[in-house]
Amino acid sequence: MDLDSKMENIKNGTLEVVTEEELKEKLNKDRPVAYIGYEPSGNVHLGHAITVKKMIDLQNAGFKVKILLADLHAYLNGKGSLEEIEEISKYNMKCFRALGLSEDTEFIFGSSYQTKEDYTYKVYELALSTTLTRAKRSMAQITRDSKDHKVAEVIYPLMQVLDMIFLEVDLALGGMEQRKIHMLARESLPRMGYEAPVCIHTPLLHGTDGSDKMSSSKENYIAIDDKPDVIKMKLQKSYCPLGIVEGNPVIEIADHFIFSEDKTLLIERPDKFGGNLEISYNELLDMYSKEELHPLDLKNSVSKRLIEILEPVREYLK
Ligand SMILES: Nc1ncnc2c1ncn2[C@@H]1O[C@H](COP(=O)(O)OP(=O)(O)OP(=O)(O)O)[C@@H](O)[C@H]1O
Numbered sequence: 021m022d023l024d025s026k027m028e029n030i031k032n033g034t035l036e037v038v039t040e041e042e043l044k045e046k047l048n049k050d051r052p053v054a055y056i057g058y059e060p061s062g063n064v065h066l067g068h069a070i071t072v073k074k075m076i077d078l079q080n081a082g083f084k085v086k087i088l089l090a091d092l093h094a095y096l097n098g099k100g101s102l103e104e105i106e107e108i109s110k111y112n113m114k115c116f117r118a119l120g121l122s123e124d125t126e127f128i129f130g131s132s133y134q135t136k137e138d139y140t141y142k143v144y145e146l147a148l149s150t151t152l153t154r155a156k157r158s159m160a161q162i163t164r165d166s167k168d169h170k171v172a173e174v175i176y177p178l179m180q181v182l183d184m185i186f187l188e189v190d191l192a193l194g195g196m197e198q199r200k201i202h203m204l205a206r207e208s209l210p211r212m213g214y215e216a217p218v219c220i221h222t223p224l225l226h227g228t229d230g231s232d233k234m235s236s237s238k239e240n241y242i243a244i245d246d247k248p249d250v251i252k253m254k255l256q257k258s259y260c261p262l263g264i265v266e267g268n269p270v271i272e273i274a275d276h277f278i279f280s281e282d283k284t285l286l287i288e289r290p291d292k293f294g295g296n297l298e299i300s301y302n303e304l305l306d307m308y309s310k311e312e313l314h315p316l317d318l319k320n321s322v323s324k325r326l327i328e329i330l331e332p333v334r335e336y337l338k
């Protein structure tokens with residue numbers, strides 16, 4: 021793959037690359053490192069899968085991929101005891117592999133280095149130069165408990181910044197809500213004598229209830245290993261208002277998971293409702309916004325194809 025094609029593939033479907041110039045430089049390096057961190061959680065869902073797919077693009081462009089199983093971050097964010105989190109992490113690792121990351125992907129537990137002396141001293145160093153306001157602001161969309169604020173909430177972003185040094189990363193990927201922590205890293209690391217990583221942000225998938233973010237802590241997600249009838253049921257119940265494209269999770273799922281594989285989607289509907297159709301993504305947007313496509317027909321077609329696309333993932337995880 022030449023440099024321009026690598027850049028195009030990486031940029032495709034992202035909200036921003038900070039900065040494109042720096043990304044080009046990294047692509048010229050021998051085996052640059054890209055990383056993402058996940059707080060281990062009970063279910064790996066389609067939202068997470070958007071980021072995993074982008075990691076695969078980075079892998080295909082020559083990056084070595086490191087996946088941080090951020091167990092201590094999950095602990096600091098009130099996700100459970102360390103023992104519970106550890107158990108879930110192993111299952112998450114399998115899920116990420118099932119989504120197609122290559123064999124040489126490195127999985128690292130945060131707790132394997134985040135309690136070491138040199139890491140701890142760096143936390144204190146960064147704590148001294150980061151304002152409380154900035155640290156809190158960076159956590160706005162990440163913290164679980166947004167009312168009863170804990171000190172843990174401001175330790176969390178400092179550790180995320182330091183992970184980039186300890187994992188020796190050239191690039192950090194995350195959904196858009198990671199942006200403020202990434203920008204803190206881009207400012208702080210050069211001050212501490214390290215190079216700032218390139219930061220790439222992907223869009224957040226809305227929940228099936230229409231809320232801002234699909235999340236495993238709400239009942240608004242489709243897990244990557246949900247059974248076919250569960251996927252069908254969840255999509256049937258999904259928020260999908262007639263004629264509305266913006267923030268419509270069913271259309272977003274079609275965009276990220278179906279049109280990334282296929283040029284067209286088959287809409288199967290009775291003749292009296294217009295008969296079968298094969299449509300491109302742009303045709304889908306156009307027809308749906310003109311109310312020429314009924315939500316139920318869209319949901320049926322999306323669930324049928326999504327179930328097929330996720331079949332290898334279910335097989336792998338069996
Ligand atoms: N709904 C989503 N759409 C797109 N990306 C997501 C979504 N949910 C999480 N991610 C991304 O996955 C990465 C890790 O998120 P993580 O699982 O730790 O978040 P989370 O918000 O705690 O998820 P959950 O609430 O589902 O457990 C982040 O980069 C985040 O942006």
Ligand SMILES: N[C@@H](Cc1ccc(O)cc1)C(=O)O
Pocket residue numbers: 056057058059088090093162179180181183184198
């Ligand atoms: N902040 C990420 C998790 C994470 C933790 C540590 C990192 O170094 C990177 C990512 C989230 O919201 O889920």
